[in-house]
Structure formats: structure tokens, C-alpha cells
Amino acid sequence: MKPVRTRYAPSPTGDPHIGNIRAALFSWAFARANGGQFLLRIEDTDQARLVETSVPAIMESLTWLGIDWDEGPGVGGPHGPYYQSQRLPLYQKTALSLIDQGKAYRCFCTAERLDQMRKAQAEAHRAPGYDGLCRDIPRAESDRRANSERFVVRFKMKQEGQTILHDLVRGDIVFENALQDDFVALKSDGFPTYHLGVVVDDTEMEISHTIRGDEWISSAPKHIQLYEALGWEAPVWVHLPLILGPDKKKLSKRSGDVSTLDYRQNGYLAEAMVNFLAFLGWSLDDHTSIVTLEDLKQHFDFARVVPNPAIFDAERLNFLNGHYIRAMSDERWVETVSEWCEQRLPVSVPRPLDFGLIFAIAPLLRERIARLDEIAPMVAFLFSEEPMDYPSEALSEKLGGDTALAVRVLDAALAELDPLDEAEWAKDRIEAAIRAIEAPLAMKLRKFVTVLYVAAEGHAHGIPLFESMALLGRERSLERLRRARAKAQHSL
């Protein structure tokens, strides 16, 4: 059996989207699980859609997730170059040999004629496809015209019989050859189309399993016949189910798809992303739902990949992200909190940040957030001298809008806290002081404490109050309570 070699072959037309990256993950996992190799190849054959920043983004996305490649951009390898734009002679040579064998031909049809042809086909309700006008141009005439006219090279698809695709995920799929048309293999700019490109490169790079998305199933007959015509051994075919947006359409910008790197930007962890993507089409067994890159590396198998498309569910990603946040080592968590504070806290906060503070808030944050981008908003109040800006209604929101009560709560808290001096200003003393106002107020702490949360932190969904006030210090804490009191009083 051939050694396992798989590849991720994106076209650099933008940042890699998650559907794409999932194919990379599965290809990588399969290679690793079988002691094989994984390579990266850039299919930059569409000059018009080329986006400069794509390749770095692709590499960055893979690296972020922990997917490494044995050959390809950045690492080189014996089958380079790994950019299709740098392998043009290879495709041209292949196309020419196909012409020589009568298995392909030059097509001189103009875009206008092709348009007209399709329009006529549509009107006549006939299947669209190239009508074969140039199929039988004699070789001598073809050679002569090639000197002065633009042309593409079309591959002669068989017109009878069937082409069978043996797919690892869904079994055999039969296509009627009569329904296939002669596709363009080499474009007039000398670049290959995807069809010629994959076949030539997967062969030359000794790829054992061609793994790609579902949308390629319908063009698989082209590839299969190309392999046959060239006398090359075809790889094992694997077509992965599509990832759909909540609207059940193929994931796109519109349906909420964002580039893989955007997820990092939005506070997702690579582990969560990997775990999430892994279960879009694959499962480990009948009960496991938490899975790491290492598990994938050990157990990934196409036998457990389902053929049906999956809908992207952001709720699940959030859950997984929270899970991995809680699973991090303390050191890494402190480091992460530090980074996200450094990056996301307002510029008005002086840098470098107080590391003691970061260290103190990290454990408080951990159980409370699902995404890293929630960190800065939650703790910003600790870093600024000024109280947070919040609507005065926020103070009494949980009190049913009873602003007068909010004022009384604030007064009571102030009365108990003010006597504490600088040295006594610690979590336990603050807690005792605030609990002491339960009696005079004749209310449970939990009923009125949100007023103090808003006063101190600017919102009612923050990290624990007593610790926060201790970290804030006596002066800033009292000042904020007074400000809140004035604010409430004013809106009475």
C-alpha cells in the first residue's frame, strides 16, 4: 500500500474560511493518524481573484490551530515549487502531450460565442455544456491558428459509458459520460484550471488521498478521466460534507462565515476551534464530545465521517471555548488575560499594565467568560481612575426601578465602609461591612447587591464585588459609591 500523503490545496483568494480549514484539519489528522505526511500547496491559478495577503493568512491559520505541514511554502520539500503559478511548464507539457495523443484539443471559441451557445441551450432547455465546435479541427490547422489566435486546451471527455467515482465517505457514484462536456484544462493565459492542476500536482506530489469538499463531487469525473487518459494511478477520493450556515446555505460571508483568523481575533481558542471543527462531520465514539488535536492525531478515520452536511452552531463553539478556558494551566491563563488586557483595554489606560492586578483578576475571570474578548470590558473598571460610564437606571434596574431604594442602599454601604481605614481595606472587612447593611435595610444581600456592582464596576455582570473593591482601593471605591449616589439622587 502506498504511503499516506495528503494535502491542503487552497486557492489564495482571501482568508481561509472555516469550511476550508476543516478540510485541512481532516486531511492533516488522517495523515498523522496513519503515520503519513501532510503538505500544503497553493493553487494560485486564478490570476484575477488573487489576493496578496492570502498565503500568509493561510499559513497563519494552520499554525494557529496546530496543523503543521511537511512540505510546502515555508518549509520547502522535494516536490516543489508548491505554488502552482510556478509550475506552469508542467501543466503545459501535460496539455501538449494530451493534444499529441488526440485526447485534448485547442479550442478557439470566443467568450461571446460561448455565451451565445449557453443562452441558446438554456432557451431550448438543453443541458449546458461545450458543444464541441473545435473538437475536430485538424491538427495542422490547429497548429497554424495557434500562432495567431488565442486558445484554450479542452480535454476530450468520453461520450459514452459511465465514469464511476469510488468515494471513501459515500461509496460509488455513477456518472453518465454522455452528460459530461469537454472542459477547459489549460486557460488561454497558460495557467491550468483547477482540474488539470490537481491531477498533475497530486500525482507529481505523490498524494495518496485527495480530500476536498463536497462541491467537487460533480467534477470528479473530469479528474478521473484525466488520470485515465494520462495513464496515471488515481488517488483515493474523499469528499467531505459541506458546512452550512444557520440559513442552511453553503457558508459564506453573508451567512456569517468569517475567516479562521477572525475567530482568533474574536477571542476563540485554537483548541476550541479544533474540537468544534472536528465534530462537524466526524465523531470519536458514541459519547465523547471533548476532543483534542492529539486525539485526532491518534484516532481520526474517514470511516467515522458522515456524508451529510452540518450546520454551523456558534453556541456550541462558545461552550467549547469556555471549557478550554477553564482547562488551561494557571500560568497560561494569566498570560492570556495579560495579553487581552494589553490589547483591548482603552488606550487611555497607561501601559505597562499593573501585573499584580492582572494576576489577581485572572482567577476571578476564568469561570465568567466564554470568549477572550469579554475580558477587557469586564475588568476595565479596575484600570481607570474615572468611574465607568453607565446609565443611572442601571443602578435600580434589579430593584424594579426603585431609585430611592438604590440611594438608601448606597447610603448604608457608605456608612459602613467609610469608617474602614486604609489598612483595614481588605476583602473580608469589606464583605463584613456590606453584609452588615442587610439588617438596617431589612433585605437580603443578593437583593440589593447589584446596586453596588453597578456603582463599583459599571455593570451588574462583573467579577466578585468584595475582591473588586479591595483591588480598587478605599479611595476609588468610596468615590464611586458617592458618584453613584449622586447619580441616583439626581434622577429621582
Added chain:
RNA sequence: GGCGCGUUCGUCUAGAGGCCCAGGACGCCGCCCUUUCAAGGCGGAGAUCGGGGGUUCGAAUCCCCCACGCGCUACCA
């Protein structure tokens, strides 16, 4: 229109003839814990396995038809 793929709780999935009047996870609901919010623990609701025919003693699992969804139908990938 043609061709192709797909169809199990809202979602991701387990299930390859009896273990399934369908299991796990997210989400949802309730209770517990609790200084807010979470997290955590416990429990619950939620799928006549798209519909209809077969085959079989027995079908989510095999066959056929239908419906619906999606993909492809470019000198884009």
C-alpha cells in the same frame, strides 16, 4: 432545467436487522450552590428516525417511489 449528494431531538452527532417505544453533547427548562453574572452539581422536556410502499418473525438500519434541502452546471476554485 439537467446531473449529483443528503435527510435521526432546535443544533452537532451515536446507531451498520433484534441491545433503540433511539444514546451522548450544545442549547432550553427546573432545582441545588451562590455577593451580581457565571461556572459547577442534580433532574427534566425535546426525534412517531422526511413521507409512502415493500422485504423480514422483526427495520432508524435493506429495496423502491415521492417530497424537501443543498451542491454543481465558468478560460472560479
